[in-house]
Amino acid sequence: MERPSAAAADDRVVVRNVLGPRDRHAELARDVRDGLTGPVKEIPPKYFYDARGSDLFERITAQPEYYPTRAETEILELHAADFVSDVGAHVLVEYGSGSSTKTRLLLDAMHAQGTLEGYAPVDVSEDAVHAAADLLVSEYPELQVVIVVADFDAPLDLSFAGRPRLIAFLGSTIGNFTPEAARRFMVCVAEELEPGDGFLIGFDLVKDARELEAAYDDAAGVTAAFNLNLLSVLNRELHADFDERTFRHRAFYDAGRARIEMHLVSEIAQSVRIADLDLEVRFEAGESIRTELSHKYTPESARGLLEAGGLRIRRWETDGSARFAVALAERR
Template sequence: MTHPDTDLDVYLHDADRIEALRADVRAGLSASPKWLPPKYFYDARGSELFEEITRLPEYYPTRAEREILTDHAATVARVTGAKTLVELGSGSSEKTRLLLDALRDHGTLGSFVPLDVSAAALHDAVGALRADYPDLHVRGVVADFVNHLEVLPDTGSRLVAFLGGTIGNFTPAERSPFLTTLRAQLSVGEWFLLGADLVKDPAVLVPAYDDAQGVTAEFNRNVLRVLNRELDADFDVDAFTHVALWDARREWIEMRLRAERSMTVHLRALDLTVPFAEGEELRTEVSAKFRRDGLTAELAAAGFTVRHWWTDAGSRFAVALATAS
């Protein structure tokens, strides 16, 4: 379905989003321990807070990935010769402009397909991109990259970009089917560009998720405001404390919300009552960190061959360029 006033193909509607929210929240808050998926951070306020996080001194991933793309976008363009760039979870598509510029300068790029769950964000991004790249065909796709990979346009000679370290929000059990499904949508020889945060000293990792200014804490608690608004819940947002922990065994950061007192929360839209004990924690995000051998093996198991592996000068973050084999 095409959006009436832009080149947006809409596969995820508000009703679908609410249905998924209801199902996820019911499952997560009924579990032990309790959890919520991180995608519900990103309402308008959550997206603003995340943009603020990316500019914090402690939050290195955005700067490190930008450094890599600045240094190697021209190589990506030369190696792939892609005619179509597809970006999963594009948001504002800001970093992607480094790839767009390189592919345009290389002379192969004809179209850009940003995919995101937010029609509003895509509407704004597509408008800005059309103004800045008048010769480029830009077609936004409103979809969930977990459930709608089959809707990616098959234009041939594609480069699919999945940046920002978002792959870390999947557990290993979730990454495997995601990567396998993505590979199934690509022809042999098409390309996948993946940004991944690397395992490093927890003294660097943890502050990136627990900054001194408290922006990440506000971002974390914002998910409760989303539930209050969308599901007629009565979370006392200020009664929850932000927690960021490094799990050395799983090699991931966990963000949690800790109840500072015992309470009972009602989600009237779900007819659900949820007790919290004092000190009980609700997991809101997993952010896995990677090692080169492990991620290369995961990609290989899904049918991708890594051709290039680049890191920033501090070896904090990596961008892998892989081909569908």
């Protein structure tokens, strides 16, 4: 379903809403029921991103401990022109685009090379992506935007087929996937790529546990607020009665699995009612809900993942401190 964006009041922004509000409620209900009644309590991270969650994520990216955004920006500042010209891209498609802030570096490079035509952000957070698109069309007079409000976990028919596309997946969001889901995702991406398209992906690299844990537990408490906001999403969307004051944020690095885990820990023994699911969930004191995995990669594991999906690396760039990498890949 395609319609012009009312908010944009501009016919250069079109919205493809793959999921309607009812589908979204049904999916949240299913995920929360499955997640809170299984042996390990867990909720997928895509539900963090209501309007407040998206704002809090933006604030996380500005925290002194949260190096990934600065490191990835450094790489794009230096290499965006190479990434774009290697592909001869006319269109940028971006999974999990959020506020599209770093995206500008790629759009600027396409604009400077005189090839810029289109941008297709793909995100579940409709509010964030609309606001970003409205700003972008005012800044780039030649730009057509197709907003795709969708879950990138499912295969998607991406926009602007037939034109040379750079398909980007920044922010190390790939880290949120389990290794198996990450491989499935790569296979879907490879199927979407047409000959000549490029795939640009950001990987957060394995490093010292203290630096990693600080990035997910900043001193100002913004990541804690972001994590706890998930409970407000459940209270609002599913009429649950979580009391945020009885849960606390916890983040730790599991070196064996090379991943950060974020949890919400119940400080007391309690039962929570989720009215829309007609479900009572019991928590012991100290029991937690796992809310995010963030896998860290080595150059070898990143290459292995891309190759498992049928992709090959064309260019690999890291920031000056080798904390983060951006790979440009193509179909083999």
